[in-house]
Amino acid sequence: MAELPSKSKGFIDWYLAVVEAANLTDKRYGVKGMNVWTPYGFLARRALDAVMVREIEATGSQPVEFPTLIPQTEFQKEKEHIKGFDAQVYWVTRGGATELDVPLVLRPTSETAMYPIFQLWIRSHRDLPLNVYQIVNTFRYETKTTRPFLRVREIHFFEEHTCQVNEAAATARVASNLGAFRRMADALALPYVAIRRPDWDKFPGAFYSVALDIPVGEARTLQIGSIHHYRENFSRPYGIEFETADGGKSLVHQTTFGLSERLLGAVVAVHGDDRGVVFPPAVAPYQVVIVPIGGKGANAPVESAQSLATLLRERGIRTHVDVSEDRPGAKYYHWELAGVPVRLELGPREAEAGTATAVDRLGRKSVIGPAELGAAVERTLDEFRGALYEKALAEFRSAFETARHLDDLKATTKVRALSWCGQESCGHQIEQAIDGALLGTPEEEFPFASGDPGPCIACGSSSGTRWALAGRPL
């Protein structure tokens, strides 16, 4: 197998090589940017979905599924929204040999599919809040270079849509989503920063947008999710109104929360190293791989491995026993490349003693058992997740630096925290200086954005300044 390029020498080359070598996706499908989910990649995606479902349902959201196709007539009801998406939607124009009377859009997102139905579902304040989500595929006719999981034309997408009784309740839902994402990111051991985007970079049709960003080196950032407050921007054109407690009529205030397979790309990007993918246990296709060593035939290690696997599976641990004919060294190499959190080595001596040697993907070795093998494996997985988070957090912290002058932004290798007065013209000066984007202002407490920001880095004004971040979105 060819060696992987070094992550530090070139992120994108490394990323593409590692995704392919670990067989997470197959890019050879006949439509560029539409990739095949291999069995191994699909298992990671399924585990990721389970994390999202668990956390969003814990906040009272209910699953739904709306159709993939949206009639042109509904799609074009909200003007800003359609302007934002018009250039990148796929159109279905024909059914069999028949030209369709109304062309259909393959959903790029589902506002325009859902809201005509929300208008039917919501009658009274007693129907609120309406918190629903779906996990579906969305489609974008992407003209930029596509990258597995990061920029694709068929996107595995999580989208929550909510209707609230007023603006304050919608703002509270944004906060609830931020809490749910905090717990999802914890499971993935992913440090991130929630940033309120500047007005010129918000979601088409939104009142404001909060993006969830991670740094990926060289001042680059990756948006891995977003939460939007729509106020009445959509409820007005779609007529989503309700009877208030005192018999009046009021429009709902709406929010959305979007995540995608990009989270899987982020897991690869953040945790991966020069030996391959590194999966946090929550999304690992196999959390544990057992490698029995030595003694062909009806030997103890293979049998012990199988019964240990059964024991672990009963505890809900995704476990694989590698009984292939490769040498142990080749197996270790393969499962490290594939990012398995914990490998259990089981030789004749361990089999006899009822122990196993555990090696986690950070290379930390321990002997576990003979008592409470299952609990010991769980503990090893937990500790691995913790160590992975600490490592990622250290790298996260070193990716930021404060900037005091526009010159600091030029050729920077760090995402920069800076003072911004809020004026769009200053924002664009900052963007020019860093050759990237003013990402916006941190929405939650953030270590590089505390205390007095000082005067605006662009115009020097001290009025209305706040901490902002600037970087180069991937």
Place this chain on the structure above:
Amino acid sequence: MAELPSKSKGFIDWYLAVVEAANLTDKRYGVKGMNVWTPYGFLARRALDAVMVREIEATGSQPVEFPTLIPQTEFQKEKEHIKGFDAQVYWVTRGGATELDVPLVLRPTSETAMYPIFQLWIRSHRDLPLNVYQIVNTFRYETKTTRPFLRVREIHFFEEHTCQVNEAAATARVASNLGAFRRMADALALPYVAIRRPDWDKFPGAFYSVALDIPVGEARTLQIGSIHHYRENFSRPYGIEFETADGGKSLVHQTTFGLSERLLGAVVAVHGDDRGVVFPPAVAPYQVVIVPIGGKGANAPVESAQSLATLLRERGIRTHVDVSEDRPGAKYYHWELAGVPVRLELGPREAEAGTATAVDRLGRKSVIGPAELGAAVERTLDEFRGALYEKALAEFRSAFETARHLDDLKATTKVRALSWCGQESCGHQIEQAIDGALLGTPEEEFPFASGDPGPCIACGSSSGTRWALAGRPL
């Protein structure tokens, strides 16, 4: 709420009314035949998917997901197949403002998406068998009247595709699929018959097709799934060949296994009654609904209900506590309509004694507890599934009758078992007589098709006769 029409007086009217009243789907979406999965319907679908995943993975199949869009060039490689689908596919012809060079088909099924990739995945006999499945949505530009779950334009679809080393291995995979479906249908308490379709009614491109059919009254039948043996019909045009153990080249033999949301329609159709839906526990959105009765405020029944719910959820039982302000009678009516398998009534006396009154959806009442409440509820659910199956089986049996003369087929209200010589001309005579279809020959042991079938019901020949079934496919 309007009363439901009677099931016995008109199946389709009853079916449409019950699906709507139970709020399993919303048909008011802007594209006919593309319906909205409501939260309640989605939970049933999720439970159904879990049954399919459990049983197919137990037979060694791995999950994958292939793109939704198929290039026209790949779609048209297998001639019979394209003939079968050409009139009913949706075409994507435009991306943004650009006409696509190669139009894309929204998959009606995934042979033509998967097989070019299988051709890359399979190199050697060691890569076989390849058993993969996906649960995705498929699309058909349906011109007949659409019906929720039964005939829709966006279909929630399960499809397994396998590649085997030779014809015998493919035949064995068909048998394995029949076993997996047996276990799925058991979970749904659905009696069915596996029927090998006559040649003129097989899947486009198949060597042979086995359909899974259920009777739905008045000699009507509903196909709820199918298993196909493709031999080399697809591997030849797609070039899926492998190196054999002795260094030669050989084409794979392929099979597929297809199921869909129609299974949910079948559950409604078979188990439902004049009071509404009846869910077998495996697919019930809520398996148990607890109704606390009496004593407003900080009263014992509501608290007991909540802690009983926690206890049941810990056992994996999907449980809902109805704390709405409706009267108990209204709640009973609602949850019977919605098909909840077991209702637990909890008044002050029960709360104090630690017991509950269980009423299953067949109306059978019992008092459970105070000891082992969780186990008692599980037992009640199991017994309910058994009783539901017995009831369904009795109806299933009464839906069939042997026919000895073509005249027996005219205006029959039963699906007919009859002798058929295998000739297509006789088949068509039978179809004309019953004003329906020759469904084919039972693939497994079947009570109405045992012993000597006697002479062909159409031509009177005794040569090559076998038992066949004829009915009126819905």
